[in-house]
Amino acid sequence: MTEREFRDYLDSYGAALEKWPQHLRVKAEKALVEDAALRDVLxxxxxxSRAFAVDVPAPDGEFENRILAASYALPQKAVLQDDTLPRLISWRIAASVLLFAAGIALGSLQQAARTDGYAVQADTLMSYYAYSEDGGM
Structure with a gap:
């Protein structure tokens, strides 16, 4: 078993080898006998795992009140006025509509400029005379 595999199994099954599947536990125990680096990793x-297994006592009833009191004691930062956000949003909407209209206008100018009888569609050059009523004849 490589160190990489051993670390992956440690992440998956934890540091208690007795909780590992039997076939992996046998491989891990053999690898631990052979490799000192794996013993250090384990x-x-x-x-x-032991550091996270420590029981933490529940906070007392005044814990929440102390946190709230500490937050109220801090100086409060100024916030935007209530009418500032709608004005910013309306300008963004207006700019989006203006850009959309400019795109439509540029697109219509581009289509009007082609007068050679051909149109490019899906990267293929095709004649639109083939689609006329007389079949391009």
Whole structure:
């Protein structure tokens, strides 16, 4: 078992080898006997798991009140006025509509400029005479 595989299995199954599937546990125990680096990795993972396994006492009833009091004691930052946001939004909408209209206008000018009898559609040059009523004849 490589160190990479061992680390992946540690992430998946934890540092308690007895909780690993039997076939992986046998491979891991064999690898731990052979490789000191894997033993160090397992020791570090056990310490990490032990640090998170500590029971943390529940906070007392005044904990929330202390947090709220501390937040109210801080100076408050100024916020935007209530009418500022709608004005900013209306300008964004107006700019979007203006850009959309400019795109339509440029597109119509581009179509009007082609008078050679051909149109480009889907990267293929085709004659629109073939679609006329007389079949292009």
């Amino acid at each position: 020791t570090a993972e056990k310490e990490f």
